[in-house]
Amino acid sequence: MEFEMKHIDPATLQKQVTVHAPGTVANLVCGFDVLGMCLNAPYDIMEVRLLDEKKITIISKDGYQLPTDPAQNTAGAPLIEMLEEIDAIIGFEITIEKLIKPGSGIGSSAASAAGAVVAANHLLGNIFTNEDLVRFAMFGEKVATGVKHADNIAPCIYGGVTLIRSIFPLDIIALPAPDFFVTVVHPQIEVRTSDARQILRKEVLLKDAIKQWGNIAGLVAGLLKKDAALVGRSLEDVIIEPVRSILIPGFDEVKKGCKEAGALGGGISGSGPSIFMLSTNEATAKEVETVMKNVYEKIGISYHTYVTTINAAGVQVIAASC
Amino acid sequence: MEFEMKHIDPATLQKQVTVHAPGTVANLVCGFDVLGMCLNAPYDIMEVRLLDEKKITIISKDGYQLPTDPAQNTAGAPLIEMLEEIDAIIGFEITIEKLIKPGSGIGSSAASAAGAVVAANHLLGNIFTNEDLVRFAMFGEKVATGVKHADNIAPCIYGGVTLIRSIFPLDIIALPAPDFFVTVVHPQIEVRTSDARQILRKEVLLKDAIKQWGNIAGLVAGLLKKDAALVGRSLEDVIIEPVRSILIPGFDEVKKGCKEAGALGGGISGSGPSIFMLSTNEATAKEVETVMKNVYEKIGISYHTYVTTINAAGVQVIAASC
Incomplete structure (x- = not known):
């Protein structure tokens, strides 16, 4: 061009x-x-x-x-x-x-x-x-x-x-930028973008791809309709997360704990190792931060956390x- | 349940x-x-x-x-x-x-x-x-x-x-139901849903799946933002259409001709054989109908057409x- x-x-x-x-x-x-x-x-x-x-x-x-x-x-x-x-x-x-x-x-x-x-x-x-x-x-x-x-x-x-x-x-x-709170934890381990990309399979099951495009459609609809519950239900990744999360110690525990603490949902930020969670209010976002801190204190990995907005x-x- | x-x-x-x-x-x-x-x-x-x-x-x-x-x-x-x-x-x-x-x-x-x-x-x-x-x-x-x-x-x-x-x-x-016009042609051939399903591969390339979920996200955003051009750009299927369209004589010619006539875009309706096209106004939708008729007259397959709305x-x- x-x-x-x-x-x-x-x-x-x-x-x-x-x-x-x-x-x-x-x-x-x-x-x-x-x-x-x-x-x-x-x-x-x-x-x-x-x-x-x-x-x-x-x-x-x-x-x-x-x-x-x-x-x-x-x-x-x-x-x-x-x-x-x-x-x-x-x-x-x-x-x-x-x-x-x-x-x-x-x-x-x-x-x-x-x-x-x-x-x-x-x-x-x-x-x-x-x-x-x-x-x-x-x-x-x-x-x-x-x-x-x-x-x-x-x-x-x-x-x-x-x-x-x-x-x-x-x-x-x-x-649009929804008025959600975002909690991020950065466990201080190295995940190189190139490694995170190489670990992915070049082919995926059609039935998984269908789930994924149902979810992204739901996420976009949720953002545009300002439907936080729909955003939460749509924050599901059946293709990348199951593979990449293996590179992030504590991932499953963080995700489970954060959702129990009231987060809408979340997952790996980019190719990791940071993990992000969305919440509809600051109090929940701070409880989510506590969950993240507790997991990495227990595992013994240094970390940074952020509670912020979009x-x-x-x-x-x-x-x-x- | x-x-x-x-x-x-x-x-x-x-x-x-x-x-x-x-x-x-x-x-x-x-x-x-x-x-x-x-x-x-x-x-x-x-x-x-x-x-x-x-x-x-x-x-x-x-x-x-x-x-x-x-x-x-x-x-x-x-x-x-x-x-x-x-x-x-x-x-x-x-x-x-x-x-x-x-x-x-x-x-x-x-x-x-x-x-x-x-x-x-x-x-x-x-x-x-x-x-x-x-x-x-x-x-x-x-x-x-x-x-x-x-x-x-x-x-x-x-x-x-x-x-x-x-x-x-x-x-x-x-x-939302956008105020588009829809032109449908039903070429009178038999495509059984079960055949149309069996012809699909069980695995797809990740890079194709990414294109597809970019497009569905664009389509949903276009519908909610009432952005007809975005809807048009997003009406692209790199996974199913290349396989299933083989079962529908005249498909490529219909699609190309309809887009040249001003349709936003379209493709196979369900598992076919009908083909649908979206247009922003009735005059275009009728020109699109003429394109469809001409293709099936030339091929010599009986057909029905509909010009309708959502x-x-x-x-x-x-x-x-x-």
């Missing part, structure tokens, strides 16, 4: 912007590879500064050993692509304070990619559409996981819940200056 | 009712086994008369050689089940004028089953819920096809578009008397 070059006058642009780039939950249990949801916490803090040369610089303010070569960095690669479509001698310096731990399964790489493109687009006067931004940001996911996928990128940029009906051509459908806005501009 | 017996006083009941039991389109392209849609035409005309003995009688007013033994009849079997849950000495005489040709793929057997239970329930003062009625009517589908399925029954009883998220336990979600009400009571 050919894209039109954007003409801009660098003299008119703002010079610096700070954004919050939030975590996201991909798959949403029954929507493997097509659904994602944006969280209000945790989030990375990113500053992007306009340069007067065609160059990308990455500065890391956190302790993570991520590549600073822009072509190998999940924030840098998308901006290299964006610059290809801009007819002006400009560049970007990106300072990243990563608060979403890499490998947690709540969209750490997507936050860097989405934060970078939203921030840069803000400096450029929002000349690109959200769909353009997703297209650029997917280059960051390719750097991180080897695959262009959008189920974290899209909700991070659009906010709320997004359906990626198709990647080629890109077809993103924004769904982020309707996606990446947010916090400050900008000339 | 145990169901409570219903107590009624036969003396207080109406004695006779006439209903229209409409055709339905199961699967809706990407919703194999879980979605269905109710049509305004064609429909069967059914009269149900209350009897004062525990007995079901079937009278056929059409030329079809369907079984008149109630246990073997798609209208009779559901009422046998219904009577099991009624604590009174009553029965029903059912007169059926079938206008939906058996084997057409637009829910002929479901119309008989759904029409019978809605009519009988009307005489009983609507003591059963729609979900109860689906439960009874599925015994008719079992007689007709050997399998209890609800993707024609549910839309015939509820009207509009229905999602059957689960059969055991039954979980039916009513979706039926929001399902089975309708036309007349009742004491």
Whole structure:
């Protein structure tokens, strides 16, 4: 596909912007590879500064050993692509304070990619559409996981819940952000996305696939009809979870305990190891957090938990200056 | 599961009712086994008369050689089940004028089953819920096809578009009836539901299943957001249609021609041989009909066509008397 070059006058642009780039939950249990949801916490803090040369610089303010070569960095690669479509001698310096731990399964790489493109687009006067931004940001996911996928990128940029009906051509459908509470536990074990993908079978039973598409249809209907009970009944995954949950110690106990504590339902966040649960109120979301803590205290695995809500806005501009 | 017996006083009941039991389109392209849609035409005309003995009688007013033994009849079997849950000495005489040709793929057997239970329930003062009625009517589908399925029954009883998220336990979600026009062509060839089912592979590629659940999610979102273009883009079936369409001469030509004529999209109705297409206006729906006619004139297969709309009400009571 050919894209039109954007003409801009660098003299008119703002010079610096700070954004919050939030975590996201991909798959949403029954929507493997097509659904994602944006969280209000945790989030990375990113500053992007306009340069007067065609160059990308990455500065890391956190302790993570991520590549600073822009072509190998999940924030840098998308901006290299964006610059290809801009007819002006400009560049970007990106300072990243990563608060979403890499490998947690709540969209750490997507936050860097989405934060970078939203921030840069803000400096450029929002000349690109959200769909353009997703297209650029997917280059960051390719750097991180080897695959262009959008189920974290899209909700991070659009906010709320997004359906990626198709990647080629890109077809993103924004769904409403229900006012649920989200509890996340990140057990501090490593599950590599590539391993989590390899463990899956290439073929699935038709009868299981039918159950799965009944559930995703129910989930989308529940979100649009604001029917929390239907959302809860539809949060069932008969294909991916039975295989991937084996990689996450304590998964079954967490899930059972959280549902007994009143959670609507939940499951693996992305490819794990984080587990998320939805609740209709904060008190339940906190009881769910206690269940999660107790399981990992008992097993003896370090963990982080978050009690948060669904982020309707996606990446947010916090400050900008000339 | 145990169901409570219903107590009624036969003396207080109406004695006779006439209903229209409409055709339905199961699967809706990407919703194999879980979605269905109710049509305004064609429909069967059914009269149900209350009897004062525990007995079901079937009278056929059409030329079809369907079984008149109630246990073997798609209208009779559901009422046998219904009577099991009624604590009174009553029965029903059912007169059926079938206008939906058996084997057409637009829910002929479901119309008989759904029409019978809605009519009988009307005489009983609507003591059963729609979900109860689906439960009874599925015994008719079992007689007709050997399998209890609800993707024609549910839309015939509820009207509009229905999602059957689960059969055991039954979980039916009513979706809105968009104001689309529906064009149906029934090429007069025989495709037996059991053959159409046997031809399917028991395993499917995960990557195809992902496309399919992206599409059903898009279709449900499109129906609820009243986004006709999204409905059109989502009417894609990468799993069932490529296999089953082989049984329907002219299918590819009909589909291509109808989309060129402006149809949103469509595909096989149920297990075929009927093909349906959705359009946003009547003029397009009629052009689509011309395309269908031309294809079957050229091939030399007899056919019926219908240009109709989506039926929001399902089975309708036309007349009742004491």
